[in-house]
Amino acid sequence: MVEQILPNIYRIVVPLPRNPLKAVNSYVIKGENRNLIVDTAMNRPECLEPLQRGLAELAIDMQRTDLFITHMHADHAGLVADLATPESRCFIGHSDADIINEGGDWEEWAAYAVQNGFPAEFVEGAIRNHPGYKYATREPVDFIIVSEGQELVVGDYRFTCLYTPGHTDGHVCLYEKERRWLLSGDHLLRDITSNISVFEEEKNPLQDYLTSLDRVGELDVQLVLPGHRRVFQDYRERIQELQAHHQERAEEVYALLGQGDLDAYQIAAGMTWDMSYGWDAFPLQQRWFAVGEALAHLRYLEVQGRVGRRSVADRTVYTRH
Ligand SMILES: [Zn+2]
Secondary structure (H helix, E strand, C coil): CEEEEECCEEEEEEECCCCCCCEEEEEEECCCCCEEEECCCCCCHHHHHHHHHHHHHCCCCHHHEEEECCCCCHHHHCCHHHHCCCCCCEEECCCHHHHHHHCCCHHHHHHHHHHCCCCHHHHHHHHHCCHHHHCCCCCCCCCEECCCCCEEEECCEEEEEEECCCCCCCCEEEEECCCCEEEEECCCCCCCCCCCCCCCCCCCHHHHHHHHHHHHHCCCCCEEEECCCCCECCHHHHHHHHHHHHHHHHHHHHHHHHHCCECHHHHHHHCCCCCCCCHHHCCHHHHHHHHHHHHHHHHHHHHCCCEEEEEECCEEEEEEC
């Protein structure tokens, strides 16, 4: 489905079959000399075909088109190699480019998940079904790494690159200052909350995310064009909701530890999830995301000094301070 959102800005809603996200928004900004596509979709025919149909409908010549990828997740970056021509410039934030081109440290993340209670017999299945593993771009991409504050000019529009780490380390939003539009990727979504998770030591993505939300809250924005679902206006209200949501989640995790020491998998099983089924029916892949989310909230509490951890027979368990 192609729809015009603003003058020379179109949205192609690309379906993500059998995925709770349902669809991803690929934006096309038409310029006199060059066009810009912001985000693609997963590397699978069910995405490539509708995206190519949309681009054909808009008469987009890929030789005169560049790509901007808000972050490395497969639902945004998966088709960048398929769409780009040798004339296309492909922009992305630092660190996310490396993960795309190096293919991710799946073994390391799997070991970390097991150490945090993820059942060893399920970990391989969870990874094989992970969209980042299944639907990632298959070829390395010669990315141009954008810098903070860098401007990308497309037709009459001037977009500023704003680093907004949290959902991923190198997540970048595009801000059209004069028109007050924000292409927010997955940093700011209206109808769903973006997954904030961690599978490695020494990172505190939830704190990064909350700081990035504050940063976007300071901007003057008239319209948000998000990576999924509807465009929206009430962004400050949404930022407050998201901040409150994550504080509540952190308190929920803290409360669960009142029962005694638990690992991240046990905590994930005890948290409330916006799903129509209970934890026992959670697909492996959703369990993976849930554990990552539990870990991000644990890390946040740990840095605040409210939670500590220790090793018990190769497993990490968390405890209240
Ligand atoms: Zn996404």
